Amino acid sequence: MFRIVFLLFMGVGAGYLLRRWPLVRKADRGLRFVVWALLFVFGVSIGSNRELIADFGLFGWQAVVLACLGVVGSLAAVLVARRLVFRKGGEQ
Incomplete structure (x- = not known):
């Protein structure tokens, strides 16, 4: 790793x-x-x-939940980054 x-x-x-x-x-x-x-x-x-x-039925729902949480976390990180990088008035 x-x-x-x-x-x-x-x-x-x-x-x-x-x-x-x-x-x-x-x-x-x-x-x-x-x-x-x-x-x-x-x-x-x-x-x-x-x-x-x-075994897809056994762990498939877990994969769906993890994928959805990953997308939500990525979107939250983008929102935070945009607020930190782009201030009011278009300044960087």
Whole structure:
């Protein structure tokens, strides 16, 4: 887990340092495709797992609750961040 977080922060740092390069700006289009492809492959692997599908009724509602709470938490964080970053009068 530490390795994943470390690589994430290394990527953030590299992106910050290389943000003016035209190639890095164009990488956004390719990144979207890769994320969609990964989500599709993840869905295929879940759908092909017989044990997971058999137990879906057992823990499916928990996954729905966690997903909904994650969305609500993300929206709350956005509202707080917007209030902190964008003050009255359009000042940042």
